Every structure is written in structure tokens, then in C-alpha cells.
Amino acid sequence: MNREPQASEITNLYLTKKFGVINEETRYPVKGFLQAILxxxxxxxxxxxxxxxxxxxxxxxxxxxxxxxxxxxxKTC
Numbered sequence: 557m558n559r560e561p562q563a564s565e566i567t568n569l570y571l572t573k574k575f576g577v578i579n580e581e582t583r584y585p586v587k588g589f590l591q592a593i594l595x596x597x598x599x600x601x602x603x604x605x606x607x608x609x610x611x612x613x614x615x616x617x618x619x620x621x622x623x624x625x626x627x628x629x630x631k632t633c
Contacts, residue, residue, distance in 0.1 A: 592622055
């Protein structure tokens with residue numbers, strides 16, 4: 557059984573993949589991260605019966621798809 561990803565783990569993974577070493581005193585652009593969150597919320601609004609796992613699982617999946625070039629404006633996971 558897969559362990560539930562924690563929000564802090566997902567955030568750290570995204571920032572590290574995108575920017576390398578993270579400095580907590582630096583601000584980073586997170587447009588892609590916000591696009592992934594919005595894609596999940598839009599999909600949930602469209603299909604309220606959708607059971608695709610927890611929000612964190614969906615966010616991790618969306619960020620992985622985005623990294624692979626599979627999540628653009630208007631596309632949802």
C-alpha cells in the first residue's frame with residue numbers, strides 16, 4: 557500500500573526539481589504548482605463523483621505529469 561504523500565514533501569520535491577538547492581529566505585515562482593492545484597479543483601468541480609485518490613496524491617500525480625510535459629493550460633490530470 558502506498559504511503560500518503562505529505563504537503564511539505566510535495567512542495568519540497570517540486571521546488572527542488574525546479575530550482576535545485578532551496579534557500580528558505582528566497583522566494584520562488586510557483587506558477588506550475590498553482591496550475592496543478594487549479595487543475596485538480598476544476599476537475600473535481602466538473603466531476604464531483606470522481607474518486608482519484610486524496611488531494612495530495614492527485615497533486616503529486618499532476619506535478620509529475622507537468623514535469624513530463626503532459627499538463628498544460630486547459631488540461632487536467
